[in-house]
Amino acid sequence: MRIPIIAANWKMHKDSQEAVDFVESLGEQLRADSVEAVVCPPHPLLGIIAEPCRTYGLKLGAQNMYWEEAGAFTGEVSPLLLKDIGVHYVIVGHSERRQLFGETDQHVARKAKAAFAHDLTPIICVGETQQERQSGQTMSVISEQVTVALTGLDPSQARKAVIAYEPVWAIGSGQAATGTDAAQVAQHIRKVLGEMFSLKLARDVRIQYGGSVKPDNIQEFMREPEIDGALVGGASLDADLFAGIVHNALGAAVS
Numbered sequence: 001m002r003i004p005i006i007a008a009n010w011k012m013h014k015d016s017q018e019a020v021d022f023v024e025s026l027g028e029q030l031r032a033d034s035v036e037a038v039v040c041p042p043h044p045l046l047g048i049i050a051e052p053c054r055t056y057g058l059k060l061g062a063q064n065m066y067w068e069e070a071g072a073f074t075g076e077v078s079p080l081l082l083k084d085i086g087v088h089y090v091i092v093g094h095s096e097r098r099q100l101f102g103e104t105d106q107h108v109a110r111k112a113k114a115a116f117a118h119d120l121t122p123i124i125c126v127g128e129t130q131q132e133r134q135s136g137q138t139m140s141v142i143s144e145q146v147t148v149a150l151t152g153l154d155p156s157q158a159r160k161a162v163i164a165y166e167p168v169w170a171i172g173s174g175q176a177a178t179g180t181d182a183a184q185v186a187q188h189i190r191k192v193l194g195e196m197f198s199l200k201l202a203r204d205v206r207i208q209y210g211g212s213v214k215p216d217n218i219q220e221f222m223r224e225p226e227i228d229g230a231l232v233g234g235a236s237l238d239a240d241l242f243a244g245i246v247h248n249a250l251g252a253a254v255s
């Protein structure tokens with residue numbers, strides 16, 4: 001049984017007061033819901049919302065981290081520190097990190113491994129660009145990203161990983177993938193996981209869709225049995241919109 005997981009990736013938005021207000025508002029709206037809701041603020045806000053997240057049963061996620069525990073790595077944040085302040089999840093390999101900050105599949109693999117070594121769960125992002133899709137390379141790009149990112153993980157770790165399929169062209173564009181297309185890629189990810197580990201493991205891993213998710217299209221994704229939740233950017237900045245996504249996701253998942 002894969003529990004749906006809906007994560008808010010705020011990217012570089014919000015100040016401390018806005019962050020606390022969001023958590024309180026979302027927490028009040030989700031009290032009765034049986035879904036993992038994760039809030040991923042910018043690093044300086046993690047400690048500030050850790051306590052209110054705990055109070056409301058929301059999980060705390062970071063948007064990035066380095067793989068070393070400590071040392072002369074100016075500007076980086078270690079998995080030890082994330083764990084220390086109550087973080088559960090860490091996004092690794094977001095396409096913005098790959099495109100703007102030069103992260104490679106190998107970096108993503110080291111981060112995923114370091115996350116598990118410190119009892120954090122990585123949300124591993126994969127996804128093709130517009131050009132790769134148009135030239136028919138979607139599945140090969142996804143195969144490569146998934147294979148490299150999960151190489152070196154024990155099956156017990158890989159089983160717990162969350163994989164976010166985020167087609168780059170759908171991020172922030174208002175042009176989401178169709179549920180059918182996203183499900184096809186999710187199915188392909190499970191095929192790759194099955195070859196790397198086992199079919200049982202491939203069925204246990206949670207796969208999110210990300211890219212222009214809104215309250216009115218989340219059901220299209222959640223109706224697909226291959227898809228277990230969403231990684232939300234723009235629509236996660238407003239507590240009411242994000243709560244709407246979580247509510248609608250649950251409605252679709254059980255119907």
Ligand SMILES: O=C(CO)COP(=O)(O)O
Binds near residue numbers: 166172212232
């Ligand atoms: O990048 C995303 C989440 O990580 C998706 O962003 P949008 O929901 O704004 O398209």
